[in-house]
Amino acid sequence: MAGRGQRAASTPTRGSKARLRLWLRLLGTSGRIERHLRARMRREFGTTLPRFDVMAALDREGDGLTMTELSRRLMVSNGNVTGIVDRLAEDGLIIRVPSPDDRRATFVRLTERGRAEFAAVAAAHERWVNELLGELSTENTLRLAAELDHLKSLLEDRDR
Amino acid sequence: MAGRGQRAASTPTRGSKARLRLWLRLLGTSGRIERHLRARMRREFGTTLPRFDVMAALDREGDGLTMTELSRRLMVSNGNVTGIVDRLAEDGLIIRVPSPDDRRATFVRLTERGRAEFAAVAAAHERWVNELLGELSTENTLRLAAELDHLKSLLEDRDR
Numbered sequence: 001m002a003g004r005g006q007r008a009a010s011t012p013t014r015g016s017k018a019r020l021r022l023w024l025r026l027l028g029t030s031g032r033i034e035r036h037l038r039a040r041m042r043r044e045f046g047t048t049l050p051r052f053d054v055m056a057a058l059d060r061e062g063d064g065l066t067m068t069e070l071s072r073r074l075m076v077s078n079g080n081v082t083g084i085v086d087r088l089a090e091d092g093l094i095i096r097v098p099s100p101d102d103r104r105a106t107f108v109r110l111t112e113r114g115r116a117e118f119a120a121v122a123a124a125h126e127r128w129v130n131e132l133l134g135e136l137s138t139e140n141t142l143r144l145a146a147e148l149d150h151l152k153s154l155l156e157d158r159d160r
Numbered sequence: 161m162a163g164r165g166q167r168a169a170s171t172p173t174r175g176s177k178a179r180l181r182l183w184l185r186l187l188g189t190s191g192r193i194e195r196h197l198r199a200r201m202r203r204e205f206g207t208t209l210p211r212f213d214v215m216a217a218l219d220r221e222g223d224g225l226t227m228t229e230l231s232r233r234l235m236v237s238n239g240n241v242t243g244i245v246d247r248l249a250e251d252g253l254i255i256r257v258p259s260p261d262d263r264r265a266t267f268v269r270l271t272e273r274g275r276a277e278f279a280a281v282a283a284a285h286e287r288w289v290n291e292l293l294g295e296l297s298t299e300n301t302l303r304l305a306a307e308l309d310h311l312k313s314l315l316e317d318r319d320r
Binding site: 014015016018019020021022023025026027028029030031032033034035075126129130132133134135136138140141142143144145147148149150151152154155157158 | 174175176178179180181182183185186187188189190191192193194195235286289290292293294295296298300301302303304305307308309310311312314315317318
């Protein structure tokens with residue numbers, strides 16, 4: 001991952017180099033935290049981040065989600081989500097239920113056990129993030145988050 | 161992905177919630193930029209980010225790298241790198257050469273064509289990043305990068 005785009009670009013201005021450097025920092029920092037969380041989740045819960053993400057999405061929707069809606073929210077392909085959902089169902093953490101509005105559509109939702117397991121992993125996840133970023137003062141944390149919010153809104157404007 | 165760890169944690173202080181939120185922003189922003197770059201790289205060069213990363217690492221080491229060293233720099237497993245290197249070799253973008261010090265060891269390095277192709281993709285990559293982040297002023301960019309540097313150094317201290 002390190003060092004994408006070290007070569008001269010067609011617009012080697014100070015701003016352009018600074019923005020490339022910002023992107024490499026963003027990628028590097030986020031990758032480092034993600035690797036740490038992934039390893040810890042595997043070690044302590046035998047689970048994976050994509051599986052955790054599926055459970056998080058279902059936890060926020062008590063009535064369940066269709067597979068299409070679930071994939072959309074996770075921004076990954078239906079195929080990838082299907083495998084994860086199959087495993088979660090085998091493990092008794094989610095069930096498939098008919099849609100109340102349309103009997104041909106199927107919803108997936110967490111079981112009680114799935115909900116309890118998600119709560120345990122989510123609490124540990126928050127604790128790990130807090131340990132990882134614990135040296136960052138609350139003031140620094142809030143400022144950095146606000147700047148990333150600003151960047152996010154600029155990116156969303158672009159996508160519109 | 162969206163919404164990791166929405167549930168109550170064992171330490172629901174203001175700082176803890178703020179740090180979790182920062183991590184979700186970091187992950188979201190970096191994921192959004194990465195998806196954009198991945199799609200554009202595929203569309204305009206028919207290539208992938210991992211392949212670009214392998215070429216970037218080799219571009220910085222003109223004499224080449226062993227597979228082990230290459231994997232270490234990319235922080236991925238040897239197996240994943242092997243497939244990418246095989247394809248790059250088939251495409252004439254890299255070659256395998258014996259180590260000058262140890263004839264049993266093999267180095268991989270970019271060919272002239274590989275070097276030229278990498279330069280073209282890297283220049284486009286920098287241009288895309290600059291377009292994506294172009295609305296961010298140079299001042300904001302430098303400040304955000306400095307804050308991420310600070311965070312990175314805290315994370316590195318932890319890992320020591």
